[in-house]
Amino acid sequence: MRAARCEAYGGPSTIVIHDIPAPEVTPGHVLVDVAAAAVNFPDLLFIADQYQVSAELPFTPGSEFAGRVAEVGEGVTHVAVGDPVHGSVFSGAMAEQVLAPATSVARVPEGLSMVEAAAFRVTYLTAYHALITAGGLQPGQWVVVLGAAGGVGTAAVDIATRLGARVIAAASSAERLEVCRELGAEAGIDYTSEDLKARIKELTGDGADLVLDPVGDRWAEPALRATRWGGTFVTIGFAGGDIPKIPLNLVLLKNVTLRGLELRTWTVRLAEETARAQAGLAELVAQGMRPAVSEVHELDDVALALQRVADRTPTGKVVISIGSSEATQQQRSQS
Structure with a gap:
């Protein structure tokens, strides 16, 4: 699969696109075909090794994604293959597939596109x-x-x-x-x-x-x-x-x-509070709330997208569309 890779700590220009092995599903985890991944400020800290917790080289940046479930691991019951989901991981979202803990994945609230869903959860x-x-x-x-x-x-x-x-x-x-x-x-x-x-x-x-x-x-x-x-x-x-x-x-x-x-750590330690928060957010989405997405970039342009966030130029979320994905199709239909 294609993925953005950080092979040396530094700035956005150090990120490259490589083919790497797809992750294998494990118990308690969900494998997702990624449609879109959002860029967040902590991504810049991770690739510069300035976050409170280091990401070990080499790694795929990105913590926030949306897509469809490709496979579920043993013990996962709240989502099934084909479900539209969004979620968060420590790293790994800026790739064609991501393996995420089941506790960090939820169904996309009704009404959100994949681009919006990628910009929503975190x-x-x-x-x-x-x-x-x-x-x-x-x-x-x-x-x-x-x-x-x-x-x-x-x-x-x-x-x-x-x-x-x-x-x-x-x-x-x-x-x-x-x-x-x-x-x-x-x-x-x-x-x-x-x-x-x-x-x-x-x-x-x-x-x-x-x-x-x-x-x-x-x-x-x-x-x-x-x-x-x-x-x-x-x-x-x-x-x-x-x-x-x-x-x-x-x-x-x-x-x-x-x-x-x-x-x-909150989503792990405060599971009940997080479930209530997700329910509250879903209700607001049903009332018309949508995340502000200011830019959508292709995976090949991930370094540019990261640089835009580093420069604090956007006035909303920056999202990476992964290949010729559902996210790209939805974004074109909205433009």
């Missing part, structure tokens, strides 16, 4: 867990989303707005904030030119009820300082580069609940 499940499971979101609350025009950010803005929250989007340009407004954000903050803490306080009065932070770096602390007494701050990642060192006296004095969310 970002929308992360956002839903951050808002509901970790954040306890209630209608009418003020929610601040950092990196709001990115993959997790747009998902969080979309979900929170649909659930009745008052969303403040924080992003790095007027263009990116406009994307968030179209998704329902009530207000926007350009944190490259505005005082993030002051603007959050100005907009909310008492501070944010909930902050979602997939960015980290120098924006985490001012956002935490702008959280109201008794509020919640959920850290999701560090797309801004540096991992911030948070003064714990702020957490003490403001009685803030500080939560960490890493989807790979």
Whole structure:
């Protein structure tokens, strides 16, 4: 099968396309014919060996995919051969086939195309867990989303707005904030030119009820300082580069609940909560919710797709269409 391969740590240009043996199905796993794979910021960290956990060379990048079940391993009962599914893996999604743990694979919610399904699971499940499971979101609350025009950010803005929250989007340009407004954000903050803490306080009065932070770096602390007494701050990642060192006296004095969310371990350790999240997301999809996909690239152009995400150019998810797949056909029918 054809697959993108990382054979030496580095940037997007180091990724090559090779023919490699197809995976063999094992107990508790699902073999999927991949129709589409999404590009996420952690993919860049994996290929640069900058993620918290290293991927051993050589490996196929990509954690998020959609396709049809080719084979199921012993003990798998919730999906069958031919079912449309989407899922997530540690690595391996940017290939014609992927072997995934059964617990990380679910049927595609009715109404999503393969391209949309590939762009959906990781970002929308992360956002839903951050808002509901970790954040306890209630209608009418003020929610601040950092990196709001990115993959997790747009998902969080979309979900929170649909659930009745008052969303403040924080992003790095007027263009990116406009994307968030179209998704329902009530207000926007350009944190490259505005005082993030002051603007959050100005907009909310008492501070944010909930902050979602997939960015980290120098924006985490001012956002935490702008959280109201008794509020919640959920850290999701560090797309801004540096991992911030948070003064714990702020957490003490403001009685803030500080939560960490890493989807790979949450889906394993919080199976019941994840099932509830998937059901909640399926209901929102039935009501018309769709992920924002800004670009679709062929597998041969995977290095370009990764570079686009590295440059932070897209204002939605970037997806890889695998060959002359169902994803390609669906995308053409929608264009």
